[in-house]
Amino acid sequence: MKRKALLLFCALSLALAAPALADGGDELLFGFNGFDYEHPNTNPSVYLDIGEGYKALGFVTSVGPLLDPWVDTGLNEYTIHVFDLFVVSRVQFGGYLSVTFANNGRSRYYEDPLAGGTAATYGTFPPNATAPSTFIDGTMKLGGRIDNFVLVYNFGTGQGNFSGDMTLDEGPDLIYVPPAQHAGWILGGLAGQPNPTVPAGYDHQISGECRIPGKTPTTHKTWGAVKSLYR
């Protein structure tokens, strides 16, 4: 615990320093798994009808280098909540579905102490007494706006995916992500029925990650070359 506190103190002074990353690549912010569901589900006979909401709940399964110093799974449970996504268009041919959503959705990840906190519990047919409440009752650590969210699903094979642009903009852990790396992505794979892991009332098991841009690589230049850029 003392070592963690010292690490926190030292790292706070370095919070704005960009980490060394692979040139040109993006990097994992955190990974997650969980389940998704519709809410509001105004037309239960149509999956993700126009105006319906898409939500997801789950657990953070890993973190990337920017968040790793601030995560302690021995002390805390980490959860994710995706919400405020509403269908604006859908195209379905046969068993295939492609859905786009209005901008300004949101994703947040939370930290809840194992001792004294409430264990996140999916229950059935969310929203219910424990979902999403037990996934969002800890400390919101990091969150972001989601735009350009698209979900594609194949009812025949029971698999699909989602993707969206995620711009980090809230939470105390935001200081650990350099501003140049705030504009990232949320990506997920969907595994639907037959799938015995999916609790009743949820639609698919999800596996995914939030990713952020890698650091722009530096190059060596002479002072004259730099000056010539601005003439």
Added chain:
Amino acid sequence: MMKRKIGVTVMAGLLALGALAPVASAQCPPLGSPSFPMIEFDANCFAYETNYTPATFNSAAGSQLTIVGIIDLFYAPLTFLNPADPAKEYTFVITGLTSGGTTTVPLGPTTLYLTDYAGGSFAIYEGSPENAPLAGAMPPNPPNATVPANFQDGTMLLSGVLCGFRTEISKTGTGPANGSFRANYHFTGGTLFNTVGDAEALLSGLWNVASPLPAGYSAHPNGKFDSPPSTSAKNSTWGSIKSLYR
């Protein structure tokens, strides 16, 4: 003329979709219940193929797919394994997946790239020291000196076979491509075989083709092996048990 052409295109698309009704997975043993995530892999997992075109997401028929990864988490009944132990690493390799070729299907603003793979087997290892390359340092153009070699060293904890492995990639408008993978699997051996059993379970997850990939790799999977359902115990009398064997 234009309307007729559009109509024909839509109909062709519908027919194509009809032809793509579930195939391989329907021929696999059914999944049992209950089941829960059991083995999770996230950042350090990559796939590569012998004949794949990244620009078109096309896997040629006959292409051989290999997946290597480092395991991040174990859940019940494998919680006694600790991926955070710095003296050990837990890795897996999936091999023997033969592509049936990629089918491209238009779906409004979305294009789908669908690939079924036949066969497939896997093994999960506990190795020491930690020598499998991480995401930021994957050596290019596998197979090479460390891929898949450093993902298949150590003690083989579990082995198994896959059924119905399928990747589905989609691209909508100018947005990034994204995908998923899914397969049934069951364990066939390994030192921990008796802990998990051989019932059918699900392997699935994100098939990330949007992120820049190391040279020579085709995707970054992120997913999990779900647990095989265990045979539940129930109470019985000695007389009832004896009667089973008379």
